[in-house]
Amino acid sequence: MSAAKSKSTRPRVKITRRRIIAAALLLLGIFIWLEATQLDPGLVTTLTFESTSLGETPTVGVLPLPTSAYLLMVGALFIVSGGINLLELAGRWRRVSLGLLVLCGALFIPTIIIAAAAGNDTNVTTIVAESLRLATPLAIGAFAGIWCERAGVVNIAIEGMMLFAACFGFVTLFFLRGTDLPLETAQLLAVVIGLLSGGLIALLHGWLSITFRTDQIVSGTVINILAVGITSFVRREYLLSTEAGAAKLGNISLPILSDIPIIGEAIFTNQPIFFMMFVMLAFTHLVMFHTRWGLRTRAVGEHPHAADTLGINVNRTRWINVFVSGMIAGLAGAWFSLEATGSFNDGMTRGAGFIALAAMIFGKWTPLGAFGAALLFGFSDSLGIRLQMVGVGFPVQFLQMVPYAVTLVVLAGFIGRASPPKAVGQPYVKE
Numbered sequence: 001m002s003a004a005k006s007k008s009t010r011p012r013v014k015i016t017r018r019r020i021i022a023a024a025l026l027l028l029g030i031f032i033w034l035e036a037t038q039l040d041p042g043l044v045t046t047l048t049f050e051s052t053s054l055g056e057t058p059t060v061g062v063l064p065l066p067t068s069a070y071l072l073m074v075g076a077l078f079i080v081s082g083g084i085n086l087l088e089l090a091g092r093w094r095r096v097s098l099g100l101l102v103l104c105g106a107l108f109i110p111t112i113i114i115a116a117a118a119g120n121d122t123n124v125t126t127i128v129a130e131s132l133r134l135a136t137p138l139a140i141g142a143f144a145g146i147w148c149e150r151a152g153v154v155n156i157a158i159e160g161m162m163l164f165a166a167c168f169g170f171v172t173l174f175f176l177r178g179t180d181l182p183l184e185t186a187q188l189l190a191v192v193i194g195l196l197s198g199g200l201i202a203l204l205h206g207w208l209s210i211t212f213r214t215d216q217i218v219s220g221t222v223i224n225i226l227a228v229g230i231t232s233f234v235r236r237e238y239l240l241s242t243e244a245g246a247a248k249l250g251n252i253s254l255p256i257l258s259d260i261p262i263i264g265e266a267i268f269t270n271q272p273i274f275f276m277m278f279v280m281l282a283f284t285h286l287v288m289f290h291t292r293w294g295l296r297t298r299a300v301g302e303h304p305h306a307a308d309t310l311g312i313n314v315n316r317t318r319w320i321n322v323f324v325s326g327m328i329a330g331l332a333g334a335w336f337s338l339e340a341t342g343s344f345n346d347g348m349t350r351g352a353g354f355i356a357l358a359a360m361i362f363g364k365w366t367p368l369g370a371f372g373a374a375l376l377f378g379f380s381d382s383l384g385i386r387l388q389m390v391g392v393g394f395p396v397q398f399l400q401m402v403p404y405a406v407t408l409v410v411l412a413g414f415i416g417r418a419s420p421p422k423a424v425g426q427p428y429v430k431e
Contacts, residue, residue: 016088018088019086019088021085021101022081022082022084022085022086022101025078025081025082025085025101027082028078029074029076029077029078029081029082031075032071032074032075032078032111032115033076033079035071035115036068036071036072036075037072039067039068039118040068040119041066041069042066043066043067043119044064044065044066044067044119045064045065045067045070045114045118045119045120045121045122046062046063046064046065046120046121046122047062047063047064047065047114047121047122048061048063048121048122048123048125049061049063049124049262050123050125065114067114067115067118067119070114071111071114074107074111077100077103077104080100081097081100081103081104084096084097084100085097085098085100085101109379112383113386116383117386125263125266126266128263128266128267129263129267130382130385131381131382132375132378133270133274133378134378135277135371135374135375135377135378136273136274137162137332137333137349137352138332138355138359138374139277139281139359139371139375140273140276140280140328140331140332140356141158141162141328141332141353141355141356141359142356142357142360142363142370142371142373142374143280143370144161144326144328144329144356145158145357145360145370146366146367147297147325147328148202148321149301149365150288150297150298150301150365151300151301151317151318151321151322152301152318152421152423152424152426152428153206153209153318153425154209154217154425155205155216155322155325156220156221156224156354157201157220157221157353158325158329158354159224159349159351159352159353159354160223160225160228160353161197161198161201161202161223161326161330161333162329162330162333162336162353163224163227163231163333163347163349164201164227164230164231164330164333165194165197165198165330165332165333166194166231166333166334166336166338166344167197167230167231167234167235167344168197168234169190169191169193169194169330169333169334169338170190170337170343170344171234171238171239171344172186172189172190173186173187173189173338174238174239176189176190184250187338190334191249191272191331191334191338194331194333194334194337194338195327195330195334196327196330197330197333198326198327198328198329198330198331199330200326201227201326202325202329203322203323203326205220205223205322205326206322206323208222209322210315210318210319210322210428213427213429216427217425228347231344232346232347235344235345235346239344248271248338248339248340249271249273249339251269251270251271252269252270252272252275253268254275271339273331273334273335273339276331281367281368284367285367285368288367296312296317297317297321298421299312300312300314300317300318300423301422301424302421303422303423304423304428305428305431308428308430314428314430315430318428329353332356333349336348336352351404355377355404358373358377359373359374359376359377360373362376364419365421376406377403380403380405381403384403
């Protein structure tokens, strides 16, 4: 009896999210340490901070780092931090262990940059600017998801809305270039058509999921499949038989800000949709959390029956938010064909709509959190490109998988408890 009792009272080691992160950090530290011991102790990695303009711009700052020593130090820090956090100590030691986790998180991205550029020069300003540029459609798509899901409608059709907007926005620009319209006017009209394309497809999603109460996941999946088929048909019928190239949206320089050393020209001299990302960030945050409409939207997404008793038209609120969500997703789609490439290819969004949804979830359905997550995914995409440039000995296909792998890792173990709006995905029937 006593043996059974002692066996039942034996303390069990709980598998918590913190311990999972600590174990991953411990393994990563061991890997970094072992790799660092293989490097030449005299190897130096130089981080430069300079403008990305095409002109003759002098380097503003240079930071040489002994690669092996730096990686050994970081590896040791990761090992110590991982080991301490595996124990989940209480009291003031808990603060120390959490502080070590924060420090390791802050060093994670610089360590990746230094390890990728080992022994070479790398322009940090270029990496930051490229990460922001690649995060643009992801952040805007995440904002689209927030508008929809805060009102209680699941929107996995962001990918399809992006693809429709990229296609019809580019087709509009292509045919308008044969007219007497100035190029800037034609580009503006093309962006507007891209927005409206996303909005119209969003109305289809609303018609299916709100009016007919179709399963919202099924409705979004249908739209994504429809987007692949229709855009491929349009490209084959109207673009392949012609010279389909078109000019990209031009750069805009923000006065005063573009003159800031190092980051001015890299960030504040950019294309219009890039700047619209920041406009949509501020707009979404202000509307959702500082206006009456945002309060109604969140009420509809959390407690639609209670909102109805207060006189809020639940389904009309959802319709409007779904339409706005589609237009925002259309802006993200226009980035691909009108700002990034100046062309349209089949499936050119490459799953960006789904990564945008991951950014929205990672950001806990808040604009600022979603923007930070989009920056993480944009950096991972930029890192894959950087690794290809420096000739890391991995197949190109594996390097192109980096942003998707980061998405899986983040969603699997690093976001913690992410609670969506309580009524999301539930059709509303007025009693």
